[in-house]
Amino acid sequence: MSEEKTILSIQSHVTHGYVGNKAASFPLQLHGFDVDGVNTVSLSNHSGYPIIRGHRMDLQEYETLMEGMRANNFLPSYRYIITGYINNADIVRSIRDTVKEIRTLREKEGKKLTFFCDPVMGDDGVMYCKQEVLEAYRELIQCADVATPNYYEASLLSGVNVTDMTTALQAADWFHAQGTQNVIIKSFRMKEDPQNLHFLFSTMAAGGKTPQRFTGVVPYHEGRYTGTGDLFAASLLAFSHQHPMEVAVGIAMGVLQDVILATRNEGGDGTSSLMNRELRVTKSVQSLLNPATVAEVKPM
Numbered sequence: 001m002s003e004e005k006t007i008l009s010i011q012s013h014v015t016h017g018y019v020g021n022k023a024a025s026f027p028l029q030l031h032g033f034d035v036d037g038v039n040t041v042s043l044s045n046h047s048g049y050p051i052i053r054g055h056r057m058d059l060q061e062y063e064t065l066m067e068g069m070r071a072n073n074f075l076p077s078y079r080y081i082i083t084g085y086i087n088n089a090d091i092v093r094s095i096r097d098t099v100k101e102i103r104t105l106r107e108k109e110g111k112k113l114t115f116f117c118d119p120v121m122g123d124d125g126v127m128y129c130k131q132e133v134l135e136a137y138r139e140l141i142q143c144a145d146v147a148t149p150n151y152y153e154a155s156l157l158s159g160v161n162v163t164d165m166t167t168a169l170q171a172a173d174w175f176h177a178q179g180t181q182n183v184i185i186k187s188f189r190m191k192e193d194p195q196n197l198h199f200l201f202s203t204m205a206a207g208g209k210t211p212q213r214f215t216g217v218v219p220y221h222e223g224r225y226t227g228t229g230d231l232f233a234a235s236l237l238a239f240s241h242q243h244p245m246e247v248a249v250g251i252a253m254g255v256l257q258d259v260i261l262a263t264r265n266e267g268g269d270g271t272s273s274l275m276n277r278e279l280r281v282t283k284s285v286q287s288l289l290n291p292a293t294v295a296e297v298k299p300m
């Protein structure tokens with residue numbers, strides 16, 4: 001096997017709509033990846049809707065699954081791990097052990113593991129996980145190769161309130177200090193430029209002293225979309241498999257712009273119902289593979 005396109009994807013499952021594994025699996029499968037999903041929750045819909053019903057995994061259930069995977073010797077087969085919504089501090093801590101276990105197993109075979117950690121904890125000033133989950137993430141982030149927080153999660157984790165480029169850079173430095181090589185603060189709005197969303201990609205070579213920084217913008221579309229970060233992280237993983245990370249960042253930004261525009265063109269503008277604003281993931285096959293838009297990613 002010349003290239004391993006295998007992923008352990010630990011995220012939420014929703015019956016209706018596109019967040020978590022529902023937003024990530026289809027794009028990754030289109031790119032030819034085998035996506036082995038662990039569903040941390042199995043819910044009727046995302047938490048923006050007034051009613052949610054379903055099941056949340058507990059530590060025992062997570063460990064039982066891993067036991068089966070270990071017993072069948074599946075664990076060393078994963079080239080990538082990606083994590084999203086978890087909201088259980090015990091499971092976040094246990095994932096750290098999973099990452100270490102898989103990394104050790106693969107190192108013995110001279111193989112790499114790349115861990116994409118999307119620390120799903122909240123958005124736009126609202127924290128939707130428990131404080132203990134935040135603390136557990138501070139530890140999980142130490143074994144992440146790539147972290148993709150939104151600006152609010154970057155603020156929660158680093159303790160630096162991200163409001164502009166200066167503070168975004170400070171927050172990124174916190175991640176590097178924890179040992180995370182690549183950090184993407186996916187979007188933040190700046191007072192002087194309200195029509196755009198700015199992003200920051202900061203990368204620090206192993207053992208390096210000064211990080212390399214890249215930035216760019218995408219047009220801001222009025223309104224709030226759910227699952228954008230999940231689709232971004234999945235797309236970033238897919239494109240980084242064949243491109244340098246800074247190139248992958250620009251293409252993944254393009255995927256999001258295309259998919260958000262497709263969603264808006266089909267009645268999902270910022271004022272429409274939550275149901276209408278579900279990302280048009282399955283209707284955007286071309287965009288997922290080769291987006292019409294690609295964001296320019298400029299060195300700073």
Ligand code: ADP
Nearest residue numbers: 123150186187219220221223228229232253256
């Ligand atoms: P999260 O969904 O995790 O909160 P972001 O809000 O930063 O993360 O969204 C992830 C990506 O989706 C952004 O980098 C941007 O490309 C795109 N995006 C999200 N919301 C919008 C929006 N309202 N207008 C334009 N792009 C958006």
Ligand code: CA
Nearest residue numbers: 123124150228
């Ligand atoms: Ca957001």
Ligand code: CA
Nearest residue numbers: 120150229230
């Ligand atoms: Ca998110």
